[in-house]
Amino acid sequence: MGPMEGPSPDVAALSLPGRIVVAVTVGAVAVGALLHLGMVFLYVAPSNTLSKEHGKAVNDYIFPEFEQNWKLFAPDPLQQNVHIEARAQVRKAGGGTQTTGWVDLTGMDIAAMRHDPLPSHTQQNELRRAWGYYTDTHDTQEQPTAGDGSDLSRTYLLRIIEDRFGPTLDGGPVIQVEARAATTPVKQPSWVAGAPTPVTQYRTLPWWGVDSGAEDTTSAAPGSTPSTAPGTTPSAAASGTGPTADPSGQETSS
Amino acid sequence: MSAPRSHAELPAGARVPATPTYASVTAALDRGITRGLTRVTGGIIGPYQSAVVRIGMSLTWLLYLVREFPHRGALYGPHSAWGFDLAQRLLASNHAFSVLMWSDSRAWFEIGYAFAILASASLLLGWRTRTSALMFMIGVLSLQNRSVFMGDGGDNVVHIIAIYLAFTRCGQVWSLDSRRARRRAAAEAGQAEAARGEAAPSTVEALSRAASGASSDAGARPEGGAADLTAGAGPEARPVRAAAVARAGADPVGIVLWAVLGVALIAATFADKLSTGWGLIFWACWIGQAVWWAVRRYAPGEPRTVLDIIANVVHNGAMLVIIVEVCLIYSTAGWYKIQGSRWQDGTALYYPLHLDDFTPWPALSHALAGNDVLVMLITYGTVIVQVAFPFTLFNRRVKNVLLVGMIIEHASIAVVLGLPFFSLAMIAADAVFLPTGFLLWAQQQITGRRRARLEPAAGVVPGQRADGPAAPAVGPPPPTAVT
CATH class of the missing domain: 1.10.238 (Recoverin; domain 1)
Structure with missing residues (x-):
């Protein structure tokens, strides 16, 4: 199974126009490859003299298709578990409202991933990256810092929570939802002296009214409901009123 | 490069006679450049390595798409929390390419997902590798850019390498393409043999064998009407002189594929779905395929050699990248x-x-x-x-x-x-x-075992063996380097 073309072509045997075409190609490819690699290098390298000077040119070249991030577990691995929890305000039949307990949405993803050799991106990345997107585009006072990006990230997080809860919960329609991030530092290794006991800290977001856009999306495809299926699980868990409802439901969508 | 030159500029007496003179340095430089040029124009670097990357990446993406099949709607489709409207707003600002953004209908999404699966499988098998690599890239970019916040480092690697692979000749070995080329070569050799003798019927037989080989390759993916066209592949049915043997066949399957993609490209262009940059790229690829086909068929001399060299140079640049x-x-x-x-x-x-x-x-x-x-x-x-x-x-x-x-x-x-x-x-x-020697060894283990089981036509085997050791000359690590 050798390479399928025949004898290797010989440039020296070509006519002058042929050689010129080859020379131009070699030059263009060399310049193109080196330019590309230079741009990628400046993008992935720490901020430096050249990349500060030409930052815009580098970004214009890299985005969107050559974006890359290889700081895998670097400079330090994440040393805390972030769980996104949410609760909902539901309108009751009598006219009043009721607030559910906190539901550990991340915990439910984790339970679904347990002992699965092929975890789904929906469980491993969706909430984690949506939260990362939100924190990248909001300050700690929950004020937007990135214009439309902030609004996108907020809407995205809201819709994920809505999807998980479903349109109704505990027999009533969901009117608002509230999210919080529960951050628990990983317990220090046992061989590290003086390690403090980890304490969970909460960052609570404001109440958000349910997003009509998401309802439109749901009603647009009433035939199949794979993404709303998980919503049935939290609604069961939400009946519990404890601070962190037990993620007992293990089944995921489909 | 500058160091030897500065030595040459020293007073002649300051150095022993063995010191390279200016002339000998430039001669050595010339030789080096010539060697380098011959290397990048004369063949492709790493035919086996590029094939392994092709197989590995397409397999990764294919397995991923199959695994996520039940979640496809939640990841990239109508049920995604990252709704079509959100994706539209983000892509309007960053101009990422995604075919899935052309319509928010469920059918279009399902077609796109199925297309991505087919393109991965096709690239994995090395069927029409050039085209498959481009389709694979379109599939990867379309899905990932539709829901960019679903990805992780693995998606990032696939995304970038998928773009690079489109520039390589990654189907030169371990592909259906290479098998088809081998069969055609064998058929042409048989046909030349027959032409030297007297029997025209055996020529026709050899050609029909070649044609059936081509259509069986096409069978890897359903291709409407391809079989009929193959059966009617007329022009070569007349006895051919040895000089014309180098000419490529009409390749009806390729023509059909090219025409179908052409219709899609024209439709996308007229519907104003392509940005200027992507439009230029796809049109260039489409026209390039036609030129490649025409040159191989009607100008097997220098034009074909030049195109071959251009493809080699681009491949080698992409491999460097x-x-x-x-x-x-x-x-x-x-x-x-x-x-x-x-x-x-x-x-x-x-x-x-x-x-x-x-x-x-x-x-x-x-x-x-x-x-x-x-x-x-x-x-x-x-x-x-x-x-x-x-x-x-x-x-x-x-x-x-x-x-x-x-x-x-x-x-x-x-x-x-x-x-x-x-x-x-x-x-x-x-x-x-991976060293070429190791890859060849792996190939021998796999094909050797399969051959022992199947015992196919004997005539093919010696040719493959002869190709093997010769091939590493173009790959970077010679086989002696293993272990």
Whole structure:
């Protein structure tokens, strides 16, 4: 199974126009490859003299298709578990409202991933990256810092929570939802002296009214409901009123 | 380069006669440049390595798409929390390419997902590799850019390498394309033999054999009407003189494929779905295919040689980019780690093993994390390998040792951290550094075993054997370098 073309072509045997075409190609490819690699290098390298000077040119070249991030577990691995929890305000039949307990949405993803050799991106990345997107585009006072990006990230997080809860919960329609991030530092290794006991800290977001856009999306495809299926699980868990409802439901969508 | 020249400028008496003179230095430089030029124009670098990367990346993406099939709607389709409207707003600002954004209908999404699966399978098999590589890239970009916040490092690797692969001739070996070319060559050889003799009927027989070979390749993917066209492949049915043997056949399957894609391209252009940049790229590819076909068929002399050289040069440039890109991945990962205090104190590995998102097997992870010495050794080993790897390319033996280490580490990450597709993508990228000798050995193990089982037509075997050892001349590491 050798390479399928025949004898290797010989440039020296070509006519002058042929050689010129080859020379131009070699030059263009060399310049193109080196330019590309230079741009990628400046993008992935720490901020430096050249990349500060030409930052815009580098970004214009890299985005969107050559974006890359290889700081895998670097400079330090994440040393805390972030769980996104949410609760909902539901309108009751009598006219009043009721607030559910906190539901550990991340915990439910984790339970679904347990002992699965092929975890789904929906469980491993969706909430984690949506939260990362939100924190990248909001300050700690929950004020937007990135214009439309902030609004996108907020809407995205809201819709994920809505999807998980479903349109109704505990027999009533969901009117608002509230999210919080529960951050628990990983317990220090046992061989590290003086390690403090980890304490969970909460960052609570404001109440958000349910997003009509998401309802439109749901009603647009009433035939199949794979993404709303998980919503049935939290609604069961939400009946519990404890601070962190037990993620007992293990089944995921489909 | 400048160093020898400055020596030559020293007074003649200051050096022993062995000192290279200016003339000999420039002559050596000329020879070097000529050698380099011959290398980049005369053939492709790493035919086996590019094939392994092709197979690895397409397999990774194919398995991923199959695994996520039940979740496809939630990831990239109508049920995604990252709704079509949100994706539209983001893509309006960053101009990423996604065919899925052309319509928000469910049918269009399903077609797009199925298309991505088919393109992956087709690239994996090396069927019409050039076209498949471009379709694969379109599939990868379309899905990933539709829901960019669903991806992780593995998706990032596939995304970038998919673009690079479109520039390579990655189907020269281990592909249906190469099998078809081999069969055609065998048929043409038989046909030339027959032409020298007297029997015209055997010529026709040889051609029909070649034609059936082509149509069986096409069978890898249903292609409407292809079989009929093949059966009617007339022009060569008349006796051909030896001089015309180099001319390529009409290739009806290729024409059909090209026409179908042409219709799609025209439709997309008129519907104003393509940005100027992408439009130019796709039109150039489409016209390039036609030129390639015409030149192979009607101008097998110098024009064909020139096109061949251009394809080689572009392939070699892309391979350089892939190689350096993988080095940059490891450099970045390693250099940033060096700055981290947890990587410095040897406990870094402990933490991911306690992150809920990355511990599908908690008992295993916690047992591993509980071994302080092992944690430190792996932590340090990871940094050492990542930082050192690019430099070991100058020493084949050390490079191969580290390569084995990295592949083992990624295989472990696949299981322990629950990142199978990320790991597979990284292994596929690492494979660009596998020695040709090893790849040939692997091929022999696989085909040898299969041959022993099937015992196919004897005539093909010696030709393959003869090709094998000759091929590494164009690949970087000669086979003697193995182990």
